[in-house]
Amino acid sequence: MAPRYCRPVAYELFEEHVGRLDEPMALVGAATAVAMHALDDVHPGAVEERIEALAVSVRRELRSSSRRALVAHLHQVLYDREGFRGNRLDYYDPANSYLPRVLSTRRGIPISLALVYKAVGDRLGLRVEGIGAPGHFLVRVADESGPMLVDPFHEGRVLSAEDAYRLMEASLGASVPRAAQLLRPVAPEEWLARLLRNLEAIHAKRAQPREAAAMQELRYLLERQRPPAGPTA
Numbered sequence: 732m733a734p735r736y737c738r739p740v741a742y743e744l745f746e747e748h749v750g751r752l753d754e755p756m757a758l759v760g761a762a763t764a765v766a767m768h769a770l771d772d773v774h775p776g777a778v779e780e781r782i783e784a785l786a787v788s789v790r791r792e793l794r795s796s797s798r799r800a801l802v803a804h805l806h807q808v809l810y811d812r813e814g815f816r817g818n819r820l821d822y823y824d825p826a827n828s829y830l831p832r833v834l835s836t837r838r839g840i841p842i843s844l845a846l847v848y849k850a851v852g853d854r855l856g857l858r859v860e861g862i863g864a865p866g867h868f869l870v871r872v873a874d875e876s877g878p879m880l881v882d883p884f885h886e887g888r889v890l891s892a893e894d895a896y897r898l899m900e901a902s903l904g905a906s907v908p909r910a911a912q913l914l915r916p917v918a919p920e921e922w923l924a925r926l927l928r929n930l931e932a933i934h935a936k937r938a939q940p941r942e943a944a945a946m947q948e949l950r951y952l953l954e955r956q957r958p959p960a961g962p963t964a
Contacts (some may be wrong), residue, residue, distance in 0.1 A: 737945040741768035744775070745949050749956050752919040759830065759850050761923055765930070766829035773831045781834045782847075785813070786854035799874040801855055806887040809851065809862050813837055815844060817884035825942075828930050841868040842926055845885035848872075860916035863925060864895060866902030871916065878909075880914070923953055 734742040745764035748757045759782065760775060767773045792804040795867060809815045818827050818838035826832045830846060833839035839847070845861055845868050852859035852872060857895070860954035862869040862880065870881050880890040882898065890898065895914060899907045907913060917925075927950040 734945070734948050736941050737948045738768045741765065741867075742949065742952070746952055746956070749920070749923070749953050752923075755922070756850070757851060758922060762830040762846055762926065765926065765946075765949060766831050768949075769799060769825065769942070770829060770831065773829075778831050778834065782850045783854060785809070785847075785851045787814070789851070789855055797875060798857065799876065801857060802872055802874050804849075805852060805855065805857070809848065809883075810886040815839075815847060815883065816886050817841065817844065822826075823933055823936070825930060825933050828926060828933075839884075840928065840929070841882070841884040842922070845870045846885045846922070848881065848883045848887075861922045862895075862914055863917040864899050864913055865907065866899050868925070869895060869914075871914075920953060924950060927953070 735737065737745075745761055748760035748764060752761070756779065759778065763775050763778050778818060788808045789801070789804045792807065794798060796830050798911060815833075815837045817840065818824065818836075822840060823829070826836070827838065827840045828843050830843060832913050833843045833847060842861075846876055848870050849859040849861060852870075857872055859872045862871050867882070867884070870883060871878050872881055873879070880892070880895055882888045892909075892911075892914060896907055896909055900912065927946045930946045931943045931950070934940075934946065
């Protein structure tokens, strides 16, 4: 079915990637397709090259084979050298959700910065999971001491579970239960669905109904091809 609102090139690339989300880089490809609806200068190959370049920068710093060193150098490159961080000045700019733009500006929102972290971490052989915490997306990565929660929006700050619950409360303006379910990993389709819902809401707030409808078309396509595994935050 041809899309009514979404650019066909974006719709077709999104459809291609959501059909194989179990493969490496398919999540990145689908997120890149979302950006192609709004941006004219997106080249999927350039996105992958930028991610690989970040991974190469991390590898060049390594003097140890430990995962702890790998994670430490990942943070050094992303946050100290490259300066990735949350866009606090213009949080609701749609560009904060477009992966190619986030890679170039080094500014984004929690879910897009988490995707940068995962994409680079995956290239390095780390196991990085998205954590769909209500109000503030996080990642979980493991080193020799076990899994740890990381907040890519706040320059890679490592969080305890209690820190994460308090961050949710600050984002939502309401108390949250101390429930492990709130810190569960999400599947790639849930990650994409949340990204698309965010953009729908932003465009609706900006009185851009056609743009909101385009994101809705992509979300319906995702749901048809990859039904969500469970409720999303």
